[in-house]
């Protein structure tokens with residue numbers, strides 16, 4: 350599905366109105382690799398919409414997150430980082446440089462081990478492996 354078509358159907362489902370500005374923000378985000386920050390999205394969007402403000406980009410990204418159009422990579426990262434990959438996966442996070450790597454979903458096995466209490470409706474779960482990346486370890490040794 351084309352990114353623009355996808356955006357339209359996601360907005361339809363979420364009851365969010367499609368504006369050219371929102372379309373550009375979404376398409377820009379989805380074209381970026383990894384887990385961009387709102388500031389990185391803003392820098393790219395600004396090339397197409399020179400008059401847009403960082404606050405507007407933030408506001409729309411939060412609207413997208415709240416309405417389920419996009420996902421936040423992690424709520425524990427400290428700053429807003431956005432997920433651009435649709436397939437379920439887990440993350441490795443370096444606690445020193447805050448860099449993030451995608452790792453294959455520990456999925457099925459973990460889910461089997463999850464002991465969700467009665468009455469709790471699990472919607473999604475995320476695994477984050479915190480540690481120190483090789484580069485940061487080398488720096489620490491210096």
Ligand SMILES: [Zn+2]
Pocket residue numbers: 443444445446447448481482483484485486
């Ligand atoms: Zn690091």
Ligand SMILES: [Zn+2]
Pocket residue numbers: 384422432433434438439440450451
């Ligand atoms: Zn990811």
